[in-house]
Amino acid sequence: MPTVGWDIGGVNTKLAHVHDGKILAVLGRPYEIQRDPRALVPLLREMREMIGATDGMPHAVTMTAELSQIFRTKREGVRFVLDAMESAFPSAAIRVYTVDGHFVAPPAARERPLLVAAANWAATARAVAVHHLDALLVDIGTTTTDLVPIVSGQVVAIGHTDPERLTSGELLYTGALRTPTEAIAHYVPLGDALAGVSAEGFALAGDVHVWRGDLDSSDYLCSTPDGRPKTREFAGERLARVVCADREMLDEAAITRLADALARAQVRTIQASIQRVIAPHPSICVAVVTGLGAFLGEAAARAANLEVVPLSRELGEAGARCAPAVAVALLLERNSLMP
Helix, strand or coil: CCEEEEEECCCEEEEEEEECCEEEEEEEEECCCCCCHHHHHHHHHHHHHHHCCCCCCCEEEEECHHHCCCCCCHHHHHHHHHHHHHHHCCCCCEEEECCCCCEECHHHHHHCHHHHECCHHHHHHHHHHCCCCCEEEEEECCCCEEEEEEECCEECCCCCCHHHHHHHCCEECCCCCCCEHHHCCCEEEECCEEEECCCCCCCEHHHHHHHHCCCCHHHCCCCCCCCCCCCHHHHHHHHHHCCCCCCCCCCHHHHHHHHHHHHHHHHHHHHHHHHHHHCCCCCCCEEEEECCCHHHHHHHHHHCCCEEEECHHHHHHHHHHCHHHHHHHHHHHHHHHCC
């Protein structure tokens, strides 16, 4: 039966439609839940209509939106997301993915919210493990990096909750767009010296990668720090302010040196965690790389001496950027076919 998969995040909502193991459609929308929580239900309905899914299709759900600052606890966030799903699709069969690899109905998910909170990495990893028995999943999105080891077809992550994964190095708060530059490096080259980075939220990783050409301005899905356009020109202006300068003070070469240094620092951070995560698993020599920041993942994985396999080869570019939504849909469809 055709299946719909959802990855509902705090700043992005993604949707996949699959049938017989094939991806029929994927769709992603930037949406910050804390800015307008009441917009979630109409957004879910609109997105489903856009991909042509019907009322009778089952819905597989994973989420990270429960961490939004609008919620006082993850329990409250999980309940909000599930209430929205049931309000949007009252006649649909809704199943929620758990971090230990099962699907549960919404009432069970509400009772044990930490089993379903931020479980999207586990869905992607288990879908990848079907075809890659020994590999490291490297999924870099707008905000975070997931590093998930797979050995003999099994997910062998140490951490399960976000705090545990931050402790193990399997979750990094560095991403392709929303990471402030001051969270990437403390010093950048300026002239013949190093300048301290201003901790004022002047620029984001998205500015770095748009300036360098690794991302297009259309990929810059979050708001810019200054509210100005997401073009390379304005990205350069924001980057100049990282060292409290402006574009009358810094030429293109100076901005490029600064951006290159920030990009290298981000890759080094990811590389160090990759090496830490794979150290106990000598059978892992392949990195399956996906997400908006796949270019960062590829560079970091190669620096860690891993062979790189882009997940886009299997899911397509759009599918790879919505990998958790695709994964939960495929996993639920496969689960429904099992005797």
